[in-house]
Amino acid sequence: MSKRVTGERPMPSRVWLAVLFGSLSALGPMSIDMYLPAFPQIAAEMGVEVGRVQLTLSFYMIGLAIGQLMYGTLADRLGRRGPLLVGLFLFCSASLGCGLAWSVESLIVFRIAAALGGSAGMVITRAYVRDRFDAAESAKFYSLNMLVMGLAPIFAPLVGGQLLLLASWRALFGLLVVTSACCWLALFRSLPESLPSTKRVRHGFGKIARTYLGLFRQRVFLGYTLCGACMSGVMFSYVSGAPALFMEAHGVSAQHFGFYFGANAVGLILVSQFNVMLLKRFTTRQVLLAAYTANLAGALGFVAVVLSGWGGFWAALPFLWLCIASGGLIYPNSTALALAPVGAAAGSASALLGMLQFALGGVCASLVGAFHDGTGRPLAVVMVLVSAAGWSVLKWLPGRGQ
Secondary structure (H helix, E strand, O other): OEOOOOOOOOOOOHHHHHHHHHHHHHHHHHHHHOOHHHHHHHHHHHOOOHHHHHHHHHHHHHHHHHHHHHHHHHHHHHOOHHHHHHHHHHHHHHHHHHHOOOOHHHHHHHHHHHHHHHHHHHHHHHHHHHHHEOHHHHHHHHHHHHHHHOOHHHHHHHHHHHHHHHOOOHHHHHHHHHHHHHHHHHHHHHOOOOOOHHHOOOOOHHHHHHHHHHHHOOHHHHHHHHHHHHHHHHHHHHHHHHHHHHHHHOOOOHHHHHHHHHHHHHHHHHHHOOHHHHHOOOOHHHHHHHHHHHHHHHHHHHHHHHHHOOOHHHHHHHHHHHHHHOHHHHHHHHHHHHHOOOHHHHHHHHHHHHHHHHHHHHHHHHHHHHOOOOOOHHHHHHHHHHHHHHHHHHHHOOOOOO
16 A cells, blocks of 8 residues: 655656656666767777776766765655755766766766766665555565666667667767656656655764664675675676677677677576575575576686687677576575665665675776776676675575575
């Protein structure tokens, strides 16, 4: 049953909210995946190596990490509607700046600003759903939401590759400007406030800081959070290194890049659908450990093929697919186990979890970019190291009753 919410505007339907919030959530993957096929074009126009362009992605991840902590606090203190509108306006404006960027350095600055704005949708939409719906209704809502959000990493690189046939890479950011502007207008006209002023949190920053420090001292929370963060390291290493692997090392065109990239995204989504079925027979930790073992096996196979050259491109693809698809089980189960013991600090824990995932993802993406050599070697080495770290942390954690 929907929770009663005050506000002058009528509360939109669940389907409309799912479409709107799914579109907001999809802006992040669109902003990442859609311009991946344009990396060589951006590098050529700005007179730099592709590795320098990869840094724009790394700093975007770091911006998302910082922004999640920032908006988690702002949304509890100021309400949901205002910070969400401000964040989306910042994303739209910064995306326009990206399209007008004159150097890699200016593109990095605008990408950081876009991340700080875009993270509002990632954090505040979850809080809004929690305000409006009870647990049963929330589950139904997220099922609808995934139908919209899950399509973004599949179609964004396809759209980006095809658009590059008609225009330059700057048009990709123009599309983001138009999309985010339409979302902002829809939010402004139809979304009421969901958090009354009487329920807003007025804790000082000292108390907020103590809450976060307390979470760092919880072994179970921190351990499983690091497991999920290592999977983010695998994922964002792949996102950063995929253009070099596919287009530079193996000559895949910008238009065909999206098909290979999308196939791995499909694997991630399909595998995640088996989680509910597996949890009926096995514990959450058992599923997580099996998935991480598969992830590490895929990473080891991938690095062996890339470093030896055996089998070439087609031999590497199945191992890469296994690395990415296993994330469909690693993400939900590591998150569930991380948040299980935190109690009343669930909101802060969720923000910290997201921050650490994107921070480590940004670091790993930066490493892939820093060691760029036009091959898949930097990607393979970083992926296997971070996968092994996540598997090791998981084995170190206690496993009883989970």
